[in-house]
Amino acid sequence: MCGIFAYAGTENAVPLLIEGLRSVEYRGYDSAGISVIDGSGAIQTVKRGDHKSSLSNLAEAVSDRRVSGTVGIGHTRWATHGEVNHTNSHPHSSSNGLVSIAHNGIIENFLELKDELVDSGVEFRSDTDSEVLAHLVGRAVESGSSLRDAVVAAASRVKGNTAVVAVSANEPEIVVGLRVGNAGGIVVGKNDDSAVMASDTIALLPYTSEVIYLEPGEVVEIEQGKVRLFDLDGSPISREPIVTAQNFEAAQKGNYPHFMAKEIAEQPDAVQSAMRGRVDIASGTLSLPELSLEREHFGSIDRVILTGMGTSLHAAMFGASVIESLARIPSIAENSSELRYRNPVIGPSTLVVAVTQSGETADTLAAMEHARSAGAPQAVVLELEGSQATRIADFTLPIRAGQEIGVASTKTMIASMTTLLQLAVVLAEGRGVVGSVQVEKIVEAIAELPSLVATTLGLNGQVSKLATRLSEFEDLLYLGRGAQLPIALEGALKMKELAYIHAEGYPAGEMKHGVNALLGPEMATVVSAPKNDLYEKMLSNISEVKARGGEVAVIATEGDEIVGRVADHVILVPDCPELLQPFVTLVPMQILAYETALALGRDPDKPRNLAKTVTVE
Numbered sequence: 001m002c003g004i005f006a007y008a009g010t011e012n013a014v015p016l017l018i019e020g021l022r023s024v025e026y027r028g029y030d031s032a033g034i035s036v037i038d039g040s041g042a043i044q045t046v047k048r049g050d051h052k053s054s055l056s057n058l059a060e061a062v063s064d065r066r067v068s069g070t071v072g073i074g075h076t077r078w079a080t081h082g083e084v085n086h087t088n089s090h091p092h093s094s095s096n097g098l099v100s101i102a103h104n105g106i107i108e109n110f111l112e113l114k115d116e117l118v119d120s121g122v123e124f125r126s127d128t129d130s131e132v133l134a135h136l137v138g139r140a141v142e143s144g145s146s147l148r149d150a151v152v153a154a155a156s157r158v159k160g161n162t163a164v165v166a167v168s169a170n171e172p173e174i175v176v177g178l179r180v181g182n183a184g185g186i187v188v189g190k191n192d193d194s195a196v197m198a199s200d201t202i203a204l205l206p207y208t209s210e211v212i213y214l215e216p217g218e219v220v221e222i223e224q225g226k227v228r229l230f231d232l233d234g235s236p237i238s239r240e241p242i243v244t245a246q247n248f249e250a251a252q253k254g255n256y257p258h259f260m261a262k263e264i265a266e267q268p269d270a271v272q273s274a275m276r277g278r279v280d281i282a283s284g285t286l287s288l289p290e291l292s293l294e295r296e297h298f299g300s301i302d303r304v305i306l307t308g309m310g311t312s313l314h315a316a317m318f319g320a321s322v323i324e325s326l327a328r329i330p331s332i333a334e335n336s337s338e339l340r341y342r343n344p345v346i347g348p349s350t351l352v353v354a355v356t357q358s359g360e361t362a363d364t365l366a367a368m369e370h371a372r373s374a375g376a377p378q379a380v381v382l383e384l385e386g387s388q389a390t391r392i393a394d395f396t397l398p399i400r401a402g403q404e405i406g407v408a409s410t411k412t413m414i415a416s417m418t419t420l421l422q423l424a425v426v427l428a429e430g431r432g433v434v435g436s437v438q439v440e441k442i443v444e445a446i447a448e449l450p451s452l453v454a455t456t457l458g459l460n461g462q463v464s465k466l467a468t469r470l471s472e473f474e475d476l477l478y479l480g481r482g483a484q485l486p487i488a489l490e491g492a493l494k495m496k497e498l499a500y501i502h503a504e505g506y507p508a509g510e511m512k513h514g515v516n517a518l519l520g521p522e523m524a525t526v527v528s529a530p531k532n533d534l535y536e537k538m539l540s541n542i543s544e545v546k547a548r549g550g551e552v553a554v555i556a557t558e559g560d561e562i563v564g565r566v567a568d569h570v571i572l573v574p575d576c577p578e579l580l581q582p583f584v585t586l587v588p589m590q591i592l593a594y595e596t597a598l599a600l601g602r603d604p605d606k607p608r609n610l611a612k613t614v615t616v617e
C-alpha cells in the first residue's frame with residue numbers, strides 16, 4: 001500500500017524518480033509525486049492526485065525539465081486519510097520549507113499530534129495523517145537536529161506502523177529512510193554513482209542486484225555511492241547486502257495488453273517452477289527441502305492453522321482441505337485479520353502456515369507474530385523472498401511464480417496451491433499416512449499439472465463469450481462444494497474486484513438456508529462442478545437454481561454430457577484426478593473475471609480502490 005522510491009546520486013533525479021515510481025505504482029495509484037533538492041538547495045515538489053492517471057500526468061508535468069536535482073524522493077499513494085486530490089498527495093512539506101517526506105502506513109494518533117501542532121501555530125494543507133510527520137521533522141531540523149535524528153524523533157511520537165523517507169534542504173546530499181513495524185518494507189542498494197531506496201526490490205534492479213532490507217526499528221541514510229544503516233538509538237549497523245534473484249524483465253508487460261493477461265498465461269510455468277527441486281518425477285518422490293522439520297516432529301503436530309487474506313486465504317482454504325484429506329491432520333484456514341485478534345489456542349503442536357504472496361500483508365504478519373509468540377512452528381508460503389514474513393516464519397516455502405504486478409492475484413494463487421499440495425504430501429508421508437507407492441501415484445498425477453493448466457488456457461474463447469453475457473448482470477452467485485468452495489469464492493472475488501459486479505461465493509449446500517431467496521432471472525449463477533463425489537449434489541443445486549428462473553453457467557469436466565441438459569452455459573475443463581481439479585477450475589474463473597472486466601471497459605490491472613500490497617490493516 002503506497003510505493004516509495006528515493007534516489008541520491010549524480011544524475012538528474014527527476015526522470016529516475018518517475019521510472020522508480022513506475023515499478024512501485026502497482027502498490028497504490030491514487031496519486032503520485034516527487035520532491036527533489038534543486039541546484040539552489042531548495043526543495044521542489046511536483047505532484048498529481050488524479051487517480052490512475054496520476055503517474056502519467058506527473059511524468060508529463062516534469063517533462064519540461066524545469067524541475068531538476070540529483071537527490072529526491074517519490075511516492076505513489078493508496079489513500080487512507082483524505083480524499084484523492086492534489087493536496088493530499090505525497091510528498092508533504094513542512095511549513096518552514098526545510099523538509100519533505102513521503103510516508104507509508106497509518107499514524108493512529110494523528111489527530112492528537114495534529115491538534116498539538118495546530119495549537120502551536122502550524123497550518124495544515126492536507127487532510128492526511130502523514131502531514132504531521134512533515135511538520136514534526138521540519139521543526140526538529142529547524143532547531144538544529146540532523147535529518148536522521150529528526151526523523152527518528154518524529155517517528156517516536158507516532159503510534160502505528162510506519163515507513164518514511166525524507167529529504168532536507170539543510171543536508172541536500174542525503175535521503176533518510178526509516179521503518180517502524182510492518183507498514184511495507186524498505187530496501188536499499190547502491191552503485192558507484194548513486195544510492196537508491198524503495199518499497200520493492202524490483203525498483204532497485206536497474207541500479208544493483210545487491211540489496212539490503214531494513215528491519216523494523218532501523219533507519220538508513222543514502223548518499224551518492226553510500227548506504228549507512230543505524231538502529232533507532234543511532235548505533236551503526238553493519239549488514240552485508242544480499243544478491244536478489246528477482247529480475248527486472250520478469251516484471252515487464254511484454255506484448256500482453258495487461259499484466260493480468262500475462263500472469264494468467266504464465267500459470268503453467270508458475271506451477272512448474274513451484275515444483276522445481278521438490279517433485280522428482282523419475283523416482284516418484286516429493287520433498288520440500290525448505291521444511292527442515294525433524295521427522296519425529298511431524299507426528300507431534302495435532303492441528304494445522306492456515307492463514308492469509310483475500311486470494312491467499314482462498315489458497316489457504318485449498319491447503320487446509322488437501323492437508324486434512326491427505327495427511328489426516330485437523331486443518332482450518334482462517335482470515336488473518338480475525339485470527340490476530342481472537343486470542344486463538346495455538347501452541348507448539350500447532351503448525352501455522354501463512355500464505356502471502358507479498359510477505360507484507362499487515363494482518364497476515366500480525367497473525368504470524370501472534371503464532372510466533374505462542375511458540376508454534378510456522379511456515380510461510382510466499383513469492384517475495386526477503387519480505388518481512390520470511391523473518392517471522394521458521395520455514396519459508398517460496399512459490400517461485402515470478403513477481404506478480406497485476407493487482408488481481410492469479411499465478412501466485414496457483415503456485416501457492418501447488419506448494420500447499422506438496423506440503424500436504426510431505427506431511428502425509430512424514431506421518432506415515434501414505435506410503436511410497438501412494439506418493440509415487442500422486443507424483444505421477446502432479447507431473448501432469450503444468451500441461452493441464454496449459455490446456456485450460458485454451459478455453460479463452462468460450463469463456464470470453466460467457467463473459468459478454470455475464471457482464472449484463474448486476475448480481476452473480478458462485479457455488480462450490482469441498483475443494484471447489486475456495487475456487488467459487490475466488491471466482492466471486494475476482495469478479496468483484498475486476499468487473500465491479502456484486503458477486504457472492506457460497507457453499508452450495510448453504511443455498512436453502514437463505515440464499516435461495518435471491519434466485520431469479522436478475523441473478524446469474526456460476527457453478528464449479530467437476531466430476532467427483534459431490535457432482536450429483538451440485539447437479540441438484542443447479543436444477544434448484546434453474547427451477548427458480550436463474551441462468552446458470554457451469555464449469556464441468558470434459559466428457560460430461562449431463563450438465564449441458566440442465567445448465568445454460570458449460571465450460572468444459574480437462575478430466576484429471578480429483579486432487580488436481582481445483583487447479584483446472586480456477587483458471588476459467590480468472591479468465592471469466594478478466595474478460596468481463598474488459599467487456600465493461602474496466603482496467604484489470606488497476607481496479608478502483610485497491611492496491612497490490614496491503615500494508616495497513
Ligand code: M6R
Pocket residue numbers: 308309310311312313355356357358359360361364407408409410497612613614
Ligand atoms: O500479498 P498477499 O498474498 O498477502 O495479499 C493478500 C490479499 O491482499 C491478496 O491476495 C488480494 O486479495 C488479491 N490481490 C486479490 O486478487
